[in-house]
């Protein structure tokens with residue numbers, strides 16, 4: 001597929017606006033892009049979008065295979081969500097959450113409580129995912145200082161290997177993606193760290209037992225009650241908690257799939273096992289569902305897959321359908337109650353963000369939830385997820401592909417140097433980026449995580465678009481060699 005500029009498009013967007021070359025130059029020289037080496041920066045500039053398609057300023061149409069970084073849900077310029085925002089705009093764009101509120105924000109909070117796992121009865125709004133994580137951590141920390149039987153020694157967190165929880169300093173401290181955080185190490189606080197419960201890469205000594213249990217699982221078409229890999233990881237978490245629980249304010253985990261780690265999929269039962277451990281050792285569980293929440297795994301919340309109700313749950317990304325910045329930290333009544341008292345007790349949660357609970361974002365979020373109901377998005381996603389896994393089968397045979405993994409509508413293809421030993425490709429080779437550049441030539445935008453290519457399209461993607469996406473990725477892998 002070649003990309004044809006829209007007929008009649010001139011170099012000028014509108015009379016009086018800058019030339020496209022000016023825009024490209026300013027974008028490289030003035031705008032400081034996230035996670036980008038600006039000395040080499042050469043990104044797309046998107047003028048508009050419709051459904052799953054992005055249109056660049058020079059008229060190229062590109063399939064959004066990354067849901068604009070995992071946050072678009074029902075497609076771009078969805079008429080229902082657009083209309084909800086316009087309606088809200090005619091009332092009021094912003095109302096502070098310090099001593100005031102707005103019906104859109106209040107109703108959204110109520111809906112989130114009704115939708116989320118039982119016990120999460122309170123909602124604190126922020127503007128981005130990292131802040132929702134900061135809020136959860138600060139709530140957990142403060143909780144232990146003022147709960148009925150205070151335990152002020154609980155001042156650290158137990159976090160998961162290779163986890164990612166955002167880029168502010170607190171979220172960065174519990175995160176573990178070395179490339180993102182090593183330079184900031186002197187600023188970060190230390191935490192306890194368990195292993196990454198990876199179901200692709202695990203100790204060779206477990207190989208045979210895992211293979212046997214997979215065989216049993218295939219035969220039964222159901223997960224086996226005893227998964228040696230799950231047990232292997234949980235044992236290590238238990239060992240840490242046994243020794244340090246008295247100091248652990250909370251365990252923080254990305255349920256089921258660790259996004260930025262490379263869409264690492266946990267073995268079944270890990271989340272529920274971890275939840276049992278937090279009960280056994282009397283500590284809190286923070287579920288960071290910023291990437292996996294709002295339907296991405298096939299259920300509204302990933303925790304539902306294993307019947308887990310965490311004490312604190314963070315959502316962001318898809319909350320507004322990928323329209324406006326909004327995140328939320330949901331808390332149990334146990335947490336909330338520990339913050340209640342009279343003014344002089346000074347136990348209120350002293351934290352806030354100027355735009356927390358913004359009514360425009362709340363209207364977009366409510367419309368996003370409406371569309372889930374009206375379009376039966378999650379029911380229709382079942383077929384689409386099956387179709388995606390069928391399409392990905394042809395990729396898994398490729399000699400450079402070590403693993404193809406998928407949970408609901410998150411999938412990823414991991415490129416390796418050696419399929420048998422799972423030896424990773426050298427990072428500096430940047431094969432993942434090369435593959436995505438090649439896929440772009442075929443009209444599909446994918447954003448690599450090292451040598452892992454995530455496939456995270458909007459839920460509204462049609463079957464033929466899904467085929468185009470996978471074909472472009474195939475071509476990307478075949479036309480580039482390591």
Ligand SMILES: *Cc1c(COP(=O)(O)O)cnc(C)c1O
Nearest residue numbers: 128129130164165166259290291
């Ligand atoms: C994206 C992400 C965050 C951070 O969200 P921002 O809105 O980028 O701050 C936190 N946790 C997880 C699991 C994420 O995927």
